[in-house]
Amino acid sequence: MRNLRRALTGWGRNNATVAEVRELPNHEVAAALHDIGPRGALARGLGRCYGDAAQNGGGLVLRLLGAGHEAVLHPEDGTVTVPAGVSMDDLLRILVPRGWFVPVTAGTRYVTIGGAIASDIHGKNHHVEGSFGSHVVTLDLMLADGSLVTVGPNVQPDLFWATVGGQGLTGIIMSATFRLLPIDTSMMTVDTNRIPNLEVLFAAMDEGDDRYRYSVAWIDLTARGGNLGRSVLTRGDHAPLDALEGRAALDPTAYAPRVLASVPPVIPPQGLLNKLSVAAFNELWFRKAPVERVDEVQSIAAFFHPLDMLAKWNLLYGTRGLVQYQFVVPFGAEETLRAIIERISSAGVTSFLAVLKRFGAANPAPLSFPTPGWTLALDVPGAVSSLGPLLHELDHMVLAVGGRHYLAKDGVTTPEMIRAGYPRLPEWQAVQRRVDPEGHWQSDLARRLQLTAPGGNS
Amino acid sequence: MNNAVGEAQTIVLLGGNSEIGVAVVKAALQPFTRTVVLACRHVAKGQQVAATLQREGLTVDVVEFDGADTASHQRVIDSIAERHGDLDLVVVAFGALGDAEVTRVDIAAAVELAHVNFTGAVSSIVATCNRLRSQGHGALVVLSSVAGERVRAANPVYGATKAGLDGFCQGYGDWLVGQGVRMLVVRPGFVRTAMTQGMKAAPFATTPEKVAEVTVKALRGTRRTVWAPPILQVVFSVLRHVPGPVWRRLPLG
Numbered sequence: 206m207r208n209l210r211r212a213l214t215g216w217g218r219n220n221a222t223v224a225e226v227r228e229l230p231n232h233e234v235a236a237a238l239h240d241i242g243p244r245g246a247l248a249r250g251l252g253r254c255y256g257d258a259a260q261n262g263g264g265l266v267l268r269l270l271g272a273g274h275e276a277v278l279h280p281e282d283g284t285v286t287v288p289a290g291v292s293m294d295d296l297l298r299i300l301v302p303r304g305w306f307v308p309v310t311a312g313t314r315y316v317t318i319g320g321a322i323a324s325d326i327h328g329k330n331h332h333v334e335g336s337f338g339s340h341v342v343t344l345d346l347m348l349a350d351g352s353l354v355t356v357g358p359n360v361q362p363d364l365f366w367a368t369v370g371g372q373g374l375t376g377i378i379m380s381a382t383f384r385l386l387p388i389d390t391s392m393m394t395v396d397t398n399r400i401p402n403l404e405v406l407f408a409a410m411d412e413g414d415d416r417y418r419y420s421v422a423w424i425d426l427t428a429r430g431g432n433l434g435r436s437v438l439t440r441g442d443h444a445p446l447d448a449l450e451g452r453a454a455l456d457p458t459a460y461a462p463r464v465l466a467s468v469p470p471v472i473p474p475q476g477l478l479n480k481l482s483v484a485a486f487n488e489l490w491f492r493k494a495p496v497e498r499v500d501e502v503q504s505i506a507a508f509f510h511p512l513d514m515l516a517k518w519n520l521l522y523g524t525r526g527l528v529q530y531q532f533v534v535p536f537g538a539e540e541t542l543r544a545i546i547e548r549i550s551s552a553g554v555t556s557f558l559a560v561l562k563r564f565g566a567a568n569p570a571p572l573s574f575p576t577p578g579w580t581l582a583l584d585v586p587g588a589v590s591s592l593g594p595l596l597h598e599l600d601h602m603v604l605a606v607g608g609r610h611y612l613a614k615d616g617v618t619t620p621e622m623i624r625a626g627y628p629r630l631p632e633w634q635a636v637q638r639r640v641d642p643e644g645h646w647q648s649d650l651a652r653r654l655q656l657t658a659p660g661g662n663s
Numbered sequence: 664m665n666n667a668v669g670e671a672q673t674i675v676l677l678g679g680n681s682e683i684g685v686a687v688v689k690a691a692l693q694p695f696t697r698t699v700v701l702a703c704r705h706v707a708k709g710q711q712v713a714a715t716l717q718r719e720g721l722t723v724d725v726v727e728f729d730g731a732d733t734a735s736h737q738r739v740i741d742s743i744a745e746r747h748g749d750l751d752l753v754v755v756a757f758g759a760l761g762d763a764e765v766t767r768v769d770i771a772a773a774v775e776l777a778h779v780n781f782t783g784a785v786s787s788i789v790a791t792c793n794r795l796r797s798q799g800h801g802a803l804v805v806l807s808s809v810a811g812e813r814v815r816a817a818n819p820v821y822g823a824t825k826a827g828l829d830g831f832c833q834g835y836g837d838w839l840v841g842q843g844v845r846m847l848v849v850r851p852g853f854v855r856t857a858m859t860q861g862m863k864a865a866p867f868a869t870t871p872e873k874v875a876e877v878t879v880k881a882l883r884g885t886r887r888t889v890w891a892p893p894i895l896q897v898v899f900s901v902l903r904h905v906p907g908p909v910w911r912r913l914p915l916g
Binding site for chain 1: 664665666667668669670672693694695697720748749796797798799800841842843883885
């Protein structure tokens with residue numbers, strides 16, 4: 206067991222706190238829980254939450270080890286059982302060559318299965334297939350007293366759904382069984398459209414998204430006026446066998462994603478992403494996209510995880526890191542969404558990548574983020590001045606139309622915004638309190654947003 | 664907890680009636696901030712300051728705190744944390760200027776000033792950092808003074824307490840690295856406040872608001888020591904090396 210006191214941050218690389226970090230295999234977790242002090246304990250995956258969800262300042266942070274070969278595939282019912290510490294990257298390398306794909310993937314494959322459930326991650330297919338938790342059959346959860354329970358949608362459903370999206374505050378997810386998607390090839394067929402403005406984008410997504418399993422739009426937030434909301438819409442599905450030609454057809458499920466480069470640790474403190482470079486990048490990205498292209502064949506990595514090709518890309522933001530801001534507003538609130546985009550654009554905030562997506566139906570988890578509507582996610586350099594007050598202003602706009610923020614991304618909002626955005630929070634707190642009466646599970650996120658009921662946290 | 668853009672949820676001011684301290688708190692206040700604790704000797708006066716900070720969604724708490732009563736420091740800090748949760752930003756601003764005419768000759772007055780300004784400050788900083796280290800995060804602003812950079816005949820006891828405090832903070836701040844606690848030492852020059860009222864202003868005199876601005880800006884960066892106004896760093900890099908007989912005669916107010 207490696208045991209180390211060190212500073213932890215989310216992927217945004219800001220708001221560090223120091224904790225006792227232990228890397229350990231599943232069978233040592235129960236013993237480690239004997240040492241929980243007043244600052245509690247928390248499981249951490251690969252630290253890809255942008256904010257403080259996987260930090261526990263002054264407390265214990267457990268990193269569960271796990272490797273792809275420990276996954277057990279059940280081809281008869283199309284499910285897999287995986288230790289929670291295994292990364293999506295490891296798992297895909299095992300699954301894809303065998304003709305299976307994960308039910309939901311985020312924009313990076315460097316997340317663990319435990320983290321995917323605790324954040325209830327969503328992907329480009331949310332509008333048709335929901336979030337990760339909706340595909341989980343059962344999961345093994347270690348409670349604060351060291352006992353292990355198996356829960357699922359039909360076994361202790363209240364605890365199961367409190368754990369899905371529960372930010373690790375109900376216990377430690379030790380392993381999970383979830384449904385897979387059978388695939389014929391490791392390639393994607395992709396349609397791309399260059400969209401001139403927001404109105405056209407809303408209409409195109411409303412009209413066409415349901416014909417595709419996967420859909421997402423990249424928006425240029427530096428564009429203003431008549432170009433406001435200009436974007437590149439990419440939609441697709443897994444490629445059938447007959448879509449492949451040449452060498453690709455000989456080994457249709459070949460899968461070997463590569464990291465092409467890594468950002469060297471010699472970035473100036475103010476970062477490399479400024480107004481000029483971001484505007485240039487956005488212009489280029491928009492121009493290079495075809496006005497319309499159909500049935501282009503792309504790899505899984507290029508379609509789902511393009512940023513993974515550049516390791517440690519968060520270093521580009523310099524010492525103050527980046528803030529990701531993601532929210533959802535219900536369908537019908539397009540005017541508010543437009544006002545928010547206008548506000549960001551007019552504030553001159555440099556957003557390197559902003560993506561818009563339509564969410565489908567929510568699942569029963571009280572703290573699961575996705576709910577029917579439009580979700581916008583944007584990356585902003587932490588060095589932008591007066592960013593706090595701007596985001597606070599946006600918070601109010603989001604909440605005014607019944608929207609909410611994504612806990613896995615959040616680093617700036619307040620307890621009031623979360624209470625208003627997640628009206629079922631008390632229901633979740635009741636279950637959390639029942640399985641953790643002494644407040645053993647703690648995190649910086651929980652402290653900042655007062656997620657657990659008063660008295661349950663020190 | 665702080666948020667991702669460095670805003671503090673809970674701010675504590677030790678020396679709740681210090682003009683510079685209050686200015687720093689006001690400059691650090693954000694919509695995100697939920698709690699301000701004014702810890703001071705004269706609670707009634709602290710209540711008046713509290714009234715100037717009141718706004719919707721902000722709790723302003725005034726607690727009794729005596730910089731000279733070192734035995735109480737840990738208890739006061741811990742009870743603030745028990746009531747308000749993690750402390751994100753603590754400003755150590757209490758202290759007295761003392762009357763140089765008296766402290767230069769009166770032992771009891773000299774000892775009393777040295778005790779509050781140095782011993783009391785060290786004690787409260789250790790007590791605060793014990794708490795911040797157990798949280799694994801937090802920032803501490805300590806108000807030093809250029810008076811400690813090279814102690815003058817004009818106020819030797821005061822200058823020496825600031826020299827000692829500043830020296831302590833340099834070493835202690837180094838020790839804190841890696842423990843999640845950030846220490847920022849602020850060295851203001853002559854600041855126009857009630858404490859200096861009636862005194863002849865020294866060159867580069869500044870205001871509490873300017874000191875606060877420099878402090879809050881520095882908190883966003885990585886520096887561990889700042890001067891207010893910043894030009895004083897250059898001025899003192901020269902003054903530090905001026906020969907003694909010349910230094911003694913310099914008309915520095």
